Amino acid sequence: xxxxxxxxxxxxxxxxxxxxxxxxxxxxxxxxxxxxxxxxxxxxxxxxxxxxxxxxxxxxxxxxxxxxxxxxxxxxxxxxxxxxxxxxxxxxxxxxxxxxxxxxxxxxxxxxxxxxxxxxxxxxxxxxxxxxxxxxxxxxxxxxxxxxxxxxxxxxxxxxxxxxxxxxxxxxx
Amino acid sequence: xxxxxxxxxxxxxxxxxxxxxxxxxxxxxxxxxxxxxxxxxxxxxxxxxxxxxxxxxxxxxxxxxxxxxxxxxxxxxxxxxxxxxxxxxxxxxxxxxxxxxxxxxxxxxxxxxxxxxxxxxxxxxxxxxxxxxxxxxxxxxxxxxxxxxxxxxxxxxxxxxxxxxxxxxxxxxxxxxxxxxxxxxxxxxxxxxxxxxxxxxxxxxxxxxxxxxxxxxxxxxxxxxxxxxxxxxxxxxxxxxxxxxxxxxxxxxxxxxxxxxxxxxxxxxxxxxxxxxxxxxxxxxxxxxxxxxxxxxxxxxxxxxxxxxxxxxxxxxxxxxxxxxxxxxxxxxxxxxxxxxxxxxxxxxxxxxxxxxxxxxxxxxxxxxxxxxxxxxxxxxxxxxxxxxxxxxxxxxxxxxxxxxxxxxxxxxxxxxxxxxxxxxxxxxxxxxxxx
Ligand code: FES
Ligand SMILES: [Fe+2]
Numbered sequence: 001x002x003x004x005x006x007x008x009x010x011x012x013x014x015x016x017x018x019x020x021x022x023x024x025x026x027x028x029x030x031x032x033x034x035x036x037x038x039x040x041x042x043x044x045x046x047x048x049x050x051x052x053x054x055x056x057x058x059x060x061x062x063x064x065x066x067x068x069x070x071x072x073x074x075x076x077x078x079x080x081x082x083x084x085x086x087x088x089x090x091x092x093x094x095x096x097x098x099x100x101x102x103x104x105x106x107x108x109x110x111x112x113x114x115x116x117x118x119x120x121x122x123x124x125x126x127x128x129x130x131x132x133x134x135x136x137x138x139x140x141x142x143x144x145x146x147x148x149x150x151x152x153x154x155x156x157x158x159x160x161x162x163x164x165x166x167x168x169x170x171x172x173x
Numbered sequence: 174x175x176x177x178x179x180x181x182x183x184x185x186x187x188x189x190x191x192x193x194x195x196x197x198x199x200x201x202x203x204x205x206x207x208x209x210x211x212x213x214x215x216x217x218x219x220x221x222x223x224x225x226x227x228x229x230x231x232x233x234x235x236x237x238x239x240x241x242x243x244x245x246x247x248x249x250x251x252x253x254x255x256x257x258x259x260x261x262x263x264x265x266x267x268x269x270x271x272x273x274x275x276x277x278x279x280x281x282x283x284x285x286x287x288x289x290x291x292x293x294x295x296x297x298x299x300x301x302x303x304x305x306x307x308x309x310x311x312x313x314x315x316x317x318x319x320x321x322x323x324x325x326x327x328x329x330x331x332x333x334x335x336x337x338x339x340x341x342x343x344x345x346x347x348x349x350x351x352x353x354x355x356x357x358x359x360x361x362x363x364x365x366x367x368x369x370x371x372x373x374x375x376x377x378x379x380x381x382x383x384x385x386x387x388x389x390x391x392x393x394x395x396x397x398x399x400x401x402x403x404x405x406x407x408x409x410x411x412x413x414x415x416x417x418x419x420x421x422x423x424x425x426x427x428x429x430x431x432x433x434x435x436x437x438x439x440x441x442x443x444x445x446x447x448x449x450x451x452x453x454x455x456x457x458x459x460x461x462x463x464x465x466x467x468x469x470x471x472x473x474x475x476x477x478x479x480x481x482x483x484x485x486x487x488x489x490x491x492x493x494x495x496x497x498x499x500x501x502x503x504x505x506x507x508x509x510x511x512x513x514x515x516x517x518x519x520x521x522x523x524x525x526x527x528x529x530x531x532x533x534x535x536x537x538x539x540x541x542x543x544x545x546x547x548x549x550x551x552x553x554x555x556x557x558x559x560x561x562x563x564x565x566x567x568x569x570x571x572x573x574x575x576x577x578x579x580x581x582x583x584x585x586x587x588x589x590x591x592x593x594x595x596x597x598x599x600x601x602x603x604x605x606x607x608x609x
Contacts, residue, residue, distance in 0.1 A: 049529065053358035054265040062266070064357040066528040068520045076392050080531055086388035089534040126538070131365075162265060163499065164362035167541060168527075170534035 007106035010114060018105045018114055018143065021150045026098040026120075029172055032090075034082045037172070038075065042144060042153045045071050049157045049173065051164070063158060066169065081170055089170035092127035096171060099123070113153075114143040120157065120173050124166065133166030135159055135173065182597035187563045187586075188556035189593050191547040194367040199600075200495040207469050207599050208233035212312070212321040212334045214471035214489060215239050215249065217503065219318060219354040220266070225283055228266045231491055232310055232322050238262050238272070239320060242284040247315065249322040250285045251308035261307070266358070272307065281307050317346040318353060319487075337576035338418035338467055344453040345463070345475060345485055349444040351508030353485065356519040359501040360528035366540035368470055368498040369596070371490035374536065375464050375472030377411045377421040377588030380561075385539055389531050407461075409583035410570065417595025419577070419588040420465025420473075422456075433458045436477045438514045441507050456575055468595055474526065482514065484522030496544050502527050562590035 010018065028037040041047070049067040069077065081090040102119040122135040142154035157173045181190040181199075193199050215230045216239055227240035229252060236252040238261060250272075252260050259276035262269075271288065272281040278291040285307035293302065310322040314331035316339065321331050332339060346353050374381065383390060406426035413419040434442045434457065446454055464474040472488040489501040504522035506515045525532050546552060565580055565587055573579035580587040 051360075051528070054263075056264050056267045059264075059267060062358060065520075066360055066523060069524065073520075073524050076389070077531060079392050080388040083388075086391055087535065088385065088388075089538050162361065164528050167364045167537040168362055168534045169529040 007115065010105040010107055014114070015105055017150070018116060019103050021143070022100050022103060022118060026100050030096050030098055032093055034078045038078045040151055041071065042151045043071055045074060045152060046154045047074050048155070049159060049169070051159050051161045054162050094171060095125045095127060097123045098173065108142065112145045114145070116141045116143060122171065122173050124171060126166070131166055135161065135169070139173070181600070182593050183556065184594060187558065187560040187590060189559060190556050191553045194369060194557065195495050195544060195548040197495040200492060202600060203492065204233050206602060207596070208492070210323070210325045210599070211469055212323045212328060212331055214467065215320050215322055217318050217355045218247065218315055218320060221247065223268065225268045225270055227262060227269065229262050229264065232324060234492070236260065237310065240283055247313055247320055248284055249310035249313045254279055255287065255305050255307065256290070285309050317343060319346060334416055335418070335467065336416060337414035338420065338465065340453070340576040341412070341420055341463070341465065344449060344457055345473065348448050348457065349441060349507045349509050350448060353505040354508045356504045356506055356515055359503045360523060361499060361501055362528045363493070363497060363499050364537050364541055365497050366537065366544045367496060368490040368492040370540045370543065371488065371498065371500065372466045372470055372472060373589045373592055375474060375488065376419045376466035376592050377583065379409065379421060379584045380586070385535050386532055388535060389525070411580040411583055411588040412577040413580065413588055413591040414577040417468035417592050418466065419591055420463055421583055421588060422460060423462040423583070424459050425461065435459065436483050438482070438510055441510060444509060452575055466592065468592065481521040482518045484518045486522050486526050496548060559586045559590040559593065562586040566590065
């Protein structure tokens with residue numbers, strides 16, 4: 001983020017809290033506890049996943065969304081892959097391991113708001129298939145802490161991908 | 174493979190050989206007899222609005238540059254240098270004043286003409302540089318902004334090739350004076366499935382919806398449309414037209430009181446009535462879903478699922494091999510629409526149909542499974558069934574008011590078998606049209 005120079009990094013206690021949160025949240029997705037994961041989002045969540053249309057290096061990067069959801073539409077996505085009777089893409093479930101690293105965290109303008117960036121690598125192996133999908137990218141989150149803990153208010157996952165390698169994306173990152 | 178080695182489609186029994194859906198030899202023959210002879214959709218004019226704008230696509234299995242070389246014209250050029258073959262453009266899109274080959278520096282104008290090799294003085298004096306430009310597709314035409322091209326010198330004019338399906342395309346792409354525009358770069362994904370499954374799915378595979386899409390049709394995303402059909406009943410039919418094109422139209426049962434141009438933006442409705450013929454506006458007035466295929470591999474869908482706006486989507490099923498395709502998917506809205514409406518159409522469109530679409534994700538795994546399970550000699554002893562086309566195939570609806578031949582009922586494989594018969598006819602022709 002370009003403005004990161006002006007923002008102040010969180011202190012070590014907050015950093016550990018945020019890191020733990022990001023790990024625990026990804027563990028929920030790897031365990032397919034999608035509804036529990038959904039409960040960690042604010043009611044006004046804005047959740048986006050983008051890919052790239054390749055341009056010459058001297059041009060600006062052309063990013064565009066392949067997922068752009070509010071709470072209502074994201075809930076449908078979550079409900080669909082949560083229910084074995086309502087999904088073919090995730091039944092049998094894709095075997096996944098999500099790696100989160102390079103976490104940077106800053107205090108947002110309001111109290112209790114954190115802006116974080118992190119790297120994500122999603123290893124996804126469709127059951128019964130020798131193929132493995134790898135989805136890597138940078139995430140930009142806005143997290144909010146209140147008395148009940150941390151919630152995600154905004155997430156943008158900027159995948160380093162132009163063509164999705166393994167068909168369509170039914171998973172969350 | 175020899176021309177008499179077909180027999181993939183059994184017209185009498187409504188069967189199609191599985192080999193047609195997996196074999197790389199069939200794929201090679203498809204490139205030669207279908208993709209290098211037909212009009213192929215490449216993109217939309219609004220993707221390249223300014224002179225020098227280009228996008229990189231495929232015409233058959235040949236990589237091409239689709240470039241706006243003048244304000245009024247578009248060229249389709251083989252994306253391979255005449256010297257030693259390097260790609261002129263290695264990005265997906267961009268803008269340029271000329272094409273300079275990065276390998277040894279041959280330079281071309283944006284219309285493809287060779288400007289200089291950089292070593293012109295080392296060529297023999299009688300060298301005709303004017304014949305050494307980038308290879309152009311001999312036929313490029315636009316239909317309300319939809320750019321098609323063909324490698325076949327003797328291709329029919331595009332309007333004749335589209336024929337009656339053009340009337341339906343016109344209704345979707347020319348319903349306001351400004352026409353439609355692409356809202357974002359196309360979603361792209363690779364699927365280990367034969368390309369024809371996509372074309373067949375969109376021309377009229379109504380039977381797959383309740384089972385493949387049990388998710389969205391149970392959950393809220395398809396609630397509005399499902400509840401409407403449950404309450405009022407639905408009227409759905411196939412339309413098939415010459416050259417193997419077709420679509421499936423779905424309405425609420427006749428006589429149901431409904432708002433005209435359901436879910437379309439209020440500001441656009443008066444423009445529709447201005448641009449469309451009376452028949453076209455009555456086609457669009459109460460339409461719930463139209464999904465169709467322009468032979469061979471362009472599909473389109475305008476569908477209202479969920480409570481949101483209808484989204485118009487164009488889809489390309491680009492064949493990579495007998496068992497793999499690359500899919501491109503664009504969302505469109507009317508140029509005159511306000512930005513808020515366009516944003517909602519775009520989000521709604523790819524929530525359902527796109528690289529992470531809640532419909533698409535279930536389609537793709539099942540298409541891939543069909544391709545994988547058919548790619549062996551045991552399975553290939555047992556052809557695919559299109560048998561539910563047969564009882565109805567020769568009895569079109571005589572009361573059909575609009576273009577093309579209508580068929581009922583829609584929960585049959587009539588349109589799909591129509592597509593396969595056209596495919597078979599082309600696969601049997603040895604000579605290109607130019608030699609006939
Ligand atoms: S390959 Fe293009 S200049 Fe040599
Ligand atoms: Fe489908």
